[in-house]
Amino acid sequence: MASPRTLYDKIWDAHVVRIDEHGTSLLYIDRQLVHEVTSPQAFEGLRLAGRTPRRPEANLAVPDHNVPTTDRHLGITDPVSRLQVETLGANCRELGIRIFDMADKRQGIVHVIGPEEGFTLPGITMVCGDSHTSTHGAFGALAFGVGTSEVEHVLATQCLMQKKSKAMLVSVDGELGRGVTAKDIVLAVIGEIGTAGGTGHVIEYAGDAIRALSMEGRMTVCNMAIEAGARAGIIGIDQKTIDYVRGRPMAPQGALFEQAADYWLSLNSDPGAAYDRVVHLDAASIRPQVTWGTSPEMVLPVDGAVPDPDEIPDPVKAGSYRHALAYMGLAPGTAIGEIPLDKVFIGSCTNGRIEDLRAAAEVAKGGKVAPSIKLAMVVPGSGLVKEQAEAEGLDRVFLDAGFEWREPGCSMCLAMNADKLEPGERCASTSNRNFEGRQGQGGRTHLVSPAMAAAAAIHGRFVDVREI
Amino acid sequence: MPMQPFENFRGIVLPLDRANVDTDAIIPKQFLKSIQRTGFGPNLFDEWRYLDRGEPGQSCVGRPLNPDFVLNDPKYAGADILLARHNFGCGSSREHAPWALADHGFRVLIAPSFADIFHQNAIKNGLLPVVLDEAVVDRLFELATAGDAPLTIDVDLHNLTLDAAGFGVIEIAIDPFHHHCLIHGLDDIGLTLTHADEIAAYEARRRTETPWLFAAAN
Ligand code: SF4
Numbered sequence: 001m002a003s004p005r006t007l008y009d010k011i012w013d014a015h016v017v018r019i020d021e022h023g024t025s026l027l028y029i030d031r032q033l034v035h036e037v038t039s040p041q042a043f044e045g046l047r048l049a050g051r052t053p054r055r056p057e058a059n060l061a062v063p064d065h066n067v068p069t070t071d072r073h074l075g076i077t078d079p080v081s082r083l084q085v086e087t088l089g090a091n092c093r094e095l096g097i098r099i100f101d102m103a104d105k106r107q108g109i110v111h112v113i114g115p116e117e118g119f120t121l122p123g124i125t126m127v128c129g130d131s132h133t134s135t136h137g138a139f140g141a142l143a144f145g146v147g148t149s150e151v152e153h154v155l156a157t158q159c160l161m162q163k164k165s166k167a168m169l170v171s172v173d174g175e176l177g178r179g180v181t182a183k184d185i186v187l188a189v190i191g192e193i194g195t196a197g198g199t200g201h202v203i204e205y206a207g208d209a210i211r212a213l214s215m216e217g218r219m220t221v222c223n224m225a226i227e228a229g230a231r232a233g234i235i236g237i238d239q240k241t242i243d244y245v246r247g248r249p250m251a252p253q254g255a256l257f258e259q260a261a262d263y264w265l266s267l268n269s270d271p272g273a274a275y276d277r278v279v280h281l282d283a284a285s286i287r288p289q290v291t292w293g294t295s296p297e298m299v300l301p302v303d304g305a306v307p308d309p310d311e312i313p314d315p316v317k318a319g320s321y322r323h324a325l326a327y328m329g330l331a332p333g334t335a336i337g338e339i340p341l342d343k344v345f346i347g348s349c350t351n352g353r354i355e356d357l358r359a360a361a362e363v364a365k366g367g368k369v370a371p372s373i374k375l376a377m378v379v380p381g382s383g384l385v386k387e388q389a390e391a392e393g394l395d396r397v398f399l400d401a402g403f404e405w406r407e408p409g410c411s412m413c414l415a416m417n418a419d420k421l422e423p424g425e426r427c428a429s430t431s432n433r434n435f436e437g438r439q440g441q442g443g444r445t446h447l448v449s450p451a452m453a454a455a456a457a458i459h460g461r462f463v464d465v466r467e468i
Numbered sequence: 469m470p471m472q473p474f475e476n477f478r479g480i481v482l483p484l485d486r487a488n489v490d491t492d493a494i495i496p497k498q499f500l501k502s503i504q505r506t507g508f509g510p511n512l513f514d515e516w517r518y519l520d521r522g523e524p525g526q527s528c529v530g531r532p533l534n535p536d537f538v539l540n541d542p543k544y545a546g547a548d549i550l551l552a553r554h555n556f557g558c559g560s561s562r563e564h565a566p567w568a569l570a571d572h573g574f575r576v577l578i579a580p581s582f583a584d585i586f587h588q589n590a591i592k593n594g595l596l597p598v599v600l601d602e603a604v605v606d607r608l609f610e611l612a613t614a615g616d617a618p619l620t621i622d623v624d625l626h627n628l629t630l631d632a633a634g635f636g637v638i639e640i641a642i643d644p645f646h647h648h649c650l651i652h653g654l655d656d657i658g659l660t661l662t663h664a665d666e667i668a669a670y671e672a673r674r675r676t677e678t679p680w681l682f683a684a685a686n
Binding site for chain 2 (some may be wrong): 017018022023024026030037038040044045049051065066078080081083121123124129130131133144145146147148149150152153156157159161163165195199200229230231252256257259260263295316317319320415416433435436437438441
């Protein structure tokens with residue numbers, strides 16, 4: 001009998017074209033997502049070498065990092081950003097790659113539109129020149145971020161040279177408490193294993209609490225696998241996966257879909273499959289999470305207090321805590337609930353999908369953004385998310401409460417467009433990185449779930465969503 | 469893009485005593501707007517290195533330097549080996565990070581661990597990432613920061629050794645394929661294309677097994 005295999009093993013094995021004498025595999029890549037920031041040099045490299053894309057139809061492109069979230073009809077005012085977005089359009093048109101440009105209502109963050117269009121499918125290998133490609137693992141796909149040289153490699157050959165990673169199982173057992181979300185799960189996982197905890201691994205998330213998540217929630221959890229250092233995150237395929245994909249514009253239709261669905265369901269990890277590392281978390285013990293420092297592993301439950309570096313025995317860690325506290329302008333021992341905020345950002349490929357906006361709107365409904373908050377903005381993950389939210393009246397809920405309702409894009413997740421923090425400003429953000437300068441030079445980021453961010457906007461500080 | 473073969477050399481060590489140095493710190497996002505592959509060196513570690521805010525296209529000549537940042541310490545002028553703490557290169561997949569490091573003149577990176585995508589990107593750009601035990605890294609930090617002269621290391625990629633002054637010879641491990649690529653400066657796309665027949669055969673098989681992946685997109 002063949003030995004039991006993981007979902008990762010099965011997808012990997014199905015995509016190996018050849019193995020060389022060094023043990024490196026040539027791995028076939030089914031789909032590539034392309035955006036404006038990490039592709040220009042890849043297209044240029046292709047052109048200089050006189051090569052063309054092997055399968056243009058296996059790629060889907062969209063500008064997202066640089067696009068403005070206001071007054072879109074005016075175009076992009078920053079000439080450098082504009083050139084980058086125009087370069088993407090020109091490259092795609094020249095090479096026959098499908099693109100949703102800025103005026104297309106399907107435009108959005110690359111990791112939101114892939115699943116939305118049915119371009120992301122279970123069982124595939126997928127890459128993008130973007131680390132949060134791990135998001136698509138929610139569909140039981142092997143999806144990972146690559147650099148620009150590899151974007152070029154995939155364009156030219158539809159393959160990548162890869163060594164297989166190790167496998168880690170993160171099982172979140174039991175049931176989540178009320179008000180605790182996918183974002184809190186993944187922040188708690190990162191708090192547990194650290195930002196390098198998953199290095200060299202693909203993380204498979206399993207357990208009752210993961211099974212119970214919606215597809216949106218699963219995408220949030222896989223999205224931040226990269227913040228745990230993992231190459232990819234992946235979740236087993238079930239009826240929820242199939243139901244989400246069914247009927248999407250770029251997904252297979254009719255009999256072909258049924259054939260595909262049977263195959264997809266056969267890919268799950270076998271009972272007894274081996275993992276290099278197994279981590280268990282008790283879902284019931286996870287509380288709403290808030291990061292306090294400049295790395296996602298610097299995270300606490302909402303009722304916690306900022307640590308004191310003097311009590312940390314490891315000198316390297318104590319040093320990085322001191323540095324983080326100084327950057328964040330926080331004194332050791334400060335309670336999370338006492339931290340005053342300047343801005344609130346709800347959006348990104350982590351939490352910019354419809355379910356996230358619903359969760360935030362539920363908290364915001366009937367409230368008013370606190371006067372001390374200079375800006376609270378909601379940025380839908382795509383044009384279709386925006387349209388859906390508007391059909392449900394969520395835009396009214398946000399606008400009535402004093403939030404700004406913006407056009408889709410990456411926005412203040414990385415502040416490449418006009419949306420950014422000023423030096424010293426402190427933000428509750430539903431994005432994925434709290435690195436120094438990530439949301440603007442000198443800006444201070446606290447990562448939270450959409451419900452926690454909305455509550456923070458209303459109260460001007462962090463409050464426990466379970467208590468409101 | 470084909471890269472230059474890696475030659476053995478003697479280099480000066482820059483000790484960057486921080487863990488989790490992320491790619492946003494290595495090259496801040498405003499410089500990612502460039503559509504070029506070169507010219508990122510002057511903006512390497514921009515937010516730590518300068519006291520003002522850098523903008524793309526702006527000359528860095530005459531910008532106020534942060535005297536507390538190690539890259540600006542004259543002791544380490546001309547450093548081409550970067551020594552850092554664990555999880556170096558975490559964060560985004562931007563290849564602009566190794567482009568900036570290489571453009572500045574770094575050729576070897578030493579740390580107890582590197583983030584996966586960064587590690588891959590570094591090799592693709594002819595940079596040698598070396599993973600060493602935490603204790604060895606600690607000792608190298610001591611040697612690099614002590615005294616007035618910088619620490620020098622002889623890098624011999626052909627024999628897989630580092631010879632650090634005052635420490636001795638350290639054997640290094642590297643994936644054999646990466647070793648091959650660095651030493652020969654391979655064009656790995658060209659290499660893959662030599663297997664075009666096998667790729668086509670794979671596609672033909674998958675067309676039958678998973679036809680939905682090849683059906684015309686709507
Ligand atoms: S939303 Fe943020 S993390 Fe996601 S792709 Fe955009 S910049 Fe990257």
